[in-house]
Amino acid sequence: MPLEPFKTSDALTLGVELELQLVNLSNFDLTDASSDMLHLLRRASLPGNVTPEVTESMIEINTDIHTNHTELLEQLQRIRDTLVRAGDTLNVGVCGGGTHPFQHWPERKIFAKPRFKEVSAIYGYLIKQFTVFGQHIHVGCASGDEALFLLHALNRYVPHFIALSASSPYFQGIDTQFNSARLNSVFAFPLSGRAPFLLRWADFENMYFAKMESTGIVKSMKDFYWDIRPKPEFGTIELRVCDTPLTVERAAALACYLQALCQYLLTQAEAPPTEDDYLVYNYNRFQACRFGLDGSLVHPKTHETISLREDILTTLRKMEPYAEMMAGQPALEHLYRTAHEGSDASYLRQQYVERGSTESMVDAAIHRFRDGCP
Amino acid sequence: MPDLLPIISDLAWPFALAIAWIAGEFGHRWTGLPRISIYGLVGFLLADTQAGLLPRTDSVSIMLLANIAFGLILFELGYRINLRWLRTNPWLGVTSLVEAGGTFAAVYLVAQRFGMPFISSLLLSSLAMATSPAGVLRVVNEQRSSGQVTERILHLSAFNCVLTVFTFKVVVGLWVFQSTGDVLHALWNSLIVLLVSAAIGGLFGLAVPGLLKKLGNSGRDATVAFAIAVIILVALTHTLKFSPVPAALAFGLMARHRRVALSQAQQNFGALGNLLTVLLFVFMAATLEWPMVMAGAGLALALMAVRFAVKTAGVVAFARVSGITWRKGLLTGMALTPLSAFVILLLEQTRHLGIGLMDELAALAAITLLLEVIGPIVTQWALVLSKEVPDTTET
Numbered sequence: 001m002p003l004e005p006f007k008t009s010d011a012l013t014l015g016v017e018l019e020l021q022l023v024n025l026s027n028f029d030l031t032d033a034s035s036d037m038l039h040l041l042r043r044a045s046l047p048g049n050v051t052p053e054v055t056e057s058m059i060e061i062n063t064d065i066h067t068n069h070t071e072l073l074e075q076l077q078r079i080r081d082t083l084v085r086a087g088d089t090l091n092v093g094v095c096g097g098g099t100h101p102f103q104h105w106p107e108r109k110i111f112a113k114p115r116f117k118e119v120s121a122i123y124g125y126l127i128k129q130f131t132v133f134g135q136h137i138h139v140g141c142a143s144g145d146e147a148l149f150l151l152h153a154l155n156r157y158v159p160h161f162i163a164l165s166a167s168s169p170y171f172q173g174i175d176t177q178f179n180s181a182r183l184n185s186v187f188a189f190p191l192s193g194r195a196p197f198l199l200r201w202a203d204f205e206n207m208y209f210a211k212m213e214s215t216g217i218v219k220s221m222k223d224f225y226w227d228i229r230p231k232p233e234f235g236t237i238e239l240r241v242c243d244t245p246l247t248v249e250r251a252a253a254l255a256c257y258l259q260a261l262c263q264y265l266l267t268q269a270e271a272p273p274t275e276d277d278y279l280v281y282n283y284n285r286f287q288a289c290r291f292g293l294d295g296s297l298v299h300p301k302t303h304e305t306i307s308l309r310e311d312i313l314t315t316l317r318k319m320e321p322y323a324e325m326m327a328g329q330p331a332l333e334h335l336y337r338t339a340h341e342g343s344d345a346s347y348l349r350q351q352y353v354e355r356g357s358t359e360s361m362v363d364a365a366i367h368r369f370r371d372g373c374p
Numbered sequence: 375m376p377d378l379l380p381i382i383s384d385l386a387w388p389f390a391l392a393i394a395w396i397a398g399e400f401g402h403r404w405t406g407l408p409r410i411s412i413y414g415l416v417g418f419l420l421a422d423t424q425a426g427l428l429p430r431t432d433s434v435s436i437m438l439l440a441n442i443a444f445g446l447i448l449f450e451l452g453y454r455i456n457l458r459w460l461r462t463n464p465w466l467g468v469t470s471l472v473e474a475g476g477t478f479a480a481v482y483l484v485a486q487r488f489g490m491p492f493i494s495s496l497l498l499s500s501l502a503m504a505t506s507p508a509g510v511l512r513v514v515n516e517q518r519s520s521g522q523v524t525e526r527i528l529h530l531s532a533f534n535c536v537l538t539v540f541t542f543k544v545v546v547g548l549w550v551f552q553s554t555g556d557v558l559h560a561l562w563n564s565l566i567v568l569l570v571s572a573a574i575g576g577l578f579g580l581a582v583p584g585l586l587k588k589l590g591n592s593g594r595d596a597t598v599a600f601a602i603a604v605i606i607l608v609a610l611t612h613t614l615k616f617s618p619v620p621a622a623l624a625f626g627l628m629a630r631h632r633r634v635a636l637s638q639a640q641q642n643f644g645a646l647g648n649l650l651t652v653l654l655f656v657f658m659a660a661t662l663e664w665p666m667v668m669a670g671a672g673l674a675l676a677l678m679a680v681r682f683a684v685k686t687a688g689v690v691a692f693a694r695v696s697g698i699t700w701r702k703g704l705l706t707g708m709a710l711t712p713l714s715a716f717v718i719l720l721l722e723q724t725r726h727l728g729i730g731l732m733d734e735l736a737a738l739a740a741i742t743l744l745l746e747v748i749g750p751i752v753t754q755w756a757l758v759l760s761k762e763v764p765d766t767t768e769t
Contacts, residue, residue: 024520026454026630032762036522040697088462089697091525107518109764 003209003221006144006201009065009235012263012326013140014072016255017062018244019053019133020083021100021365023093028362030103030131032056033092034111040086047078054116055108055131059083059094065140068327069256076248077372084370095365096251097348098133098168098182098243101358105129105172126189132182135165135242137255139262140235144201146266147230147237151195152273153265154258155281156300158227158241159288160312164335165242165254166292167344170358179292179345182243183285191218192225193282197275204230227285241285246344246368249334256331260322261315271301292343312339386428387436390420391649394656408750410512410655415747417659428660438612440657443650444508445608445622446601446643448535451507452626455532465696466526470533473688473710474503477534478541480684481677485737488673493552496545498738502681502713504538505531506749509712512651513753521762522698527709527753530689532623534710539619543568567616575621578607579628600629601643659746662739670736678741685710702760709756712749713742 024031034056041050048063061079066072087094108128110120120127141147166179178184186192198204212218221229227241239258245251277300287295288308295308316332316339323332351364394416398409420427460467481502485495510531514524547564551557582603586596607625608618643650686707693703757763 025456025459032520033522035761036698036702039699086697090522091456091459091463091529107764112761 007235009140015138030057101170162288253334413655417656421660443654448622500541506712575624674740713745
């Protein structure tokens with residue numbers, strides 16, 4: 001099936017998807033509850049949409065299309081409250097976090113849906129190990145060319161989103177010393193990484209996708225696990241590097257930061273992206289995963305080493321006028337505080353130090369999701 | 375030449391355990407039936423009045439071991455119960471009261487119709503309310519199931535066990551009062567025993583996690599500490615003639631809700647739990663005698679049908695309003711079939727009062743045998759149908 005045409009959407013509109021954890025409140029391990037939750041949520045009037053994810057202990061929610069921070073946050077909070085209520089009815093804890101700190105992956109169950117069974121057959125244990133939880137942000141683009149431009153122009157900012165959203169320090173019961181261990185699981189997939197450097201939609205369609213399709217490796221865009229991928233049927237690009245934050249407030253803030261960045265990039269204020277920008281891409285990405293806000297970056301154009309935290313703070317200041325146009329000021333303020341006080345990964349580690357077990361980290365995450373943060 | 379008889383009698387239990395375990399493993403592999411059903415069957419067949427391998431089970435030490443086995447299971451069940459759920463979903467509490475209360479009333483009516491004496495009818499009805507925590511928990515663990523049917527049968531089973539112990543003690547109190555006219559004696563043997571037992575369990579639930587915290591057990595496995603505490607608790611309540619059932623359950627509940635630091639404990643108490651389960655199920659079925667089972671069979675079948683129908687209807691009625699599908703409600707109700715193992719333990723405990731209830735309640739012997747074997751099969755079947763059991767064909 002050839003790639004469908006790129007559907008035009010209103011530029012810079014936003015949509016957010018969150019993959020969330022379903023937790024057993026007795027032992028704080030993941031629990032297979034998505035079918036039961038979905039049944040109940042279909043009866044409640046949930047704003048946005050809710051869908052199953054590949055294993056039974058995950059659930060995915062997504063918002064409608066929004067233009068500004070206020071609306072987006074308000075809807076995310078309503079979705080969260082509905083989820084929490086459903087969880088209360090079924091004795092299931094709902095929380096964010098990029099990984100569950102101690103779940104044992106062989107115990108996961110694949111959700112009964114043909115596509116999930118199919119990928120499970122291809123990838124084997126990788127799929128169960130892929131019980132990790134991400135935030136995906138969609139930004140509307142006026143055309144396929146604009147989508148590809150933004151996708152590549154954003155390459156230098158990908159580490160910002162990794163470090164600000166990082167919430168997966170523990171994996172399989174141990175402190176990985178990473179801030180986002182989740183992305184290591186994503187990297188195990190053969191079609192992960194970054195999109196090929198093509199700036200025109202026609203080229204992408206004919207020179208890349210059609211060829212890949214003829215190899216038989218891919219059938220649709222869904223088969224690519226890239227950090228940022230175009231989504232022609234929505235007319236968006238989708239940023240996929242974020243861990244699901246512990247609160248919907250941070251999820252909304254990250255989305256609005258991306259929106260402001262895209263608006264800024266569309267003004268052509270920066271030198272256009274080139275293939276050589278990607279020389280430092282994987283290294284910078286690693287720095288953000290491993291050290292979070294304390295990491296350092298190599299600037300793709302100047303090749304100088306800069307502190308990731310400093311770079312984020314500078315960029316946030318630069319984004320102020322763009323965010324203001326879309327009522328995104330509170331989002332930037334939220335991220336300022338995050339950059340100073342530390343990410344969710346630091347918060348989780350702190351919980352471990354104070355309360356002494358991985359179970360208490362999950363308990364803390366459940367409370368934080370429910371109560372939110374300003 | 376040494377006397378052969380005591381030697382054979384000493385060897386009876388170890389061999390019975392081995393036979394039951396082997397039968398359980400092969401039986402489970404060939405037929406897919408729950409292991410505990412097979413243990414029960416083996417225990418019954420080997421008992422004194424049947425094949426005669428096992429001596430009459432008045433042995434205090436085996437009784438104590440069985441109580442410890444049951445104590446471990448009740449502790450684990452208590453540890454998995456979230457009392458807050460009753461507040462966030464009040465319909466769960468309603469479901470429990472309706473299915474248990476309905477069972478009590480229905481069984482009482484049937485027993486009366488069969489001409490059973492008043493007190494015996496009441497005792498039988500209170501015992502019929504309980505779903506076997508051992509049966510349910512072992513099947514859940516064996517099948518590694520999780521989901522609403524699983525969560526709900528665990529909670530409903532814990533609740534209806536508490537209701538059973540409570541009404542049973544009240545009826546025993548009534549019986550003591552009727553036969554002795556001594557109110558104090560009656561109260562002591564019912565409510566006081568119940569409350570004190572639960573209080574002792576609760577104290578353990580505060581003390582053990584506290585001790586673990588003192589030890590600075592971050593990340594360490596707390597299984598051994600909890601197991602030893604359960605053994606002490608059961609021995610203590612057993613010796614002081616209190617009831618180990620509410621004690622162990624309260625211990626688990628308190629340990630869960632008052633946990634100072636969360637700590638990991640091995641599910642099932644690992645190999646120790648498995649070993650004692652074999653013993654528990656063999657022991658319980660071995661107390662049953664074939665002639666009694668036959669004598670009570672008619673009434674038993676009627677009671678089983680009524681119990682099954684009322685429990686299922688009671689859960690289904692509140693399925694949707696409590697947040698699950700009709701189908702899952704139906705399966706939850708059916709999965710409550712196993713009759714509680716502690717029926718036997720409760721009755722054994724009342725022997726010291728001079729109540730030979732077991733002899734009066736022939737029907738109970740038949741029900742226990744049938745439901746100890748059939749009950750777990752129904753539970754397993756319900757869990758499989760509810761798709762809460764991992765698909766073994768998955769890669």
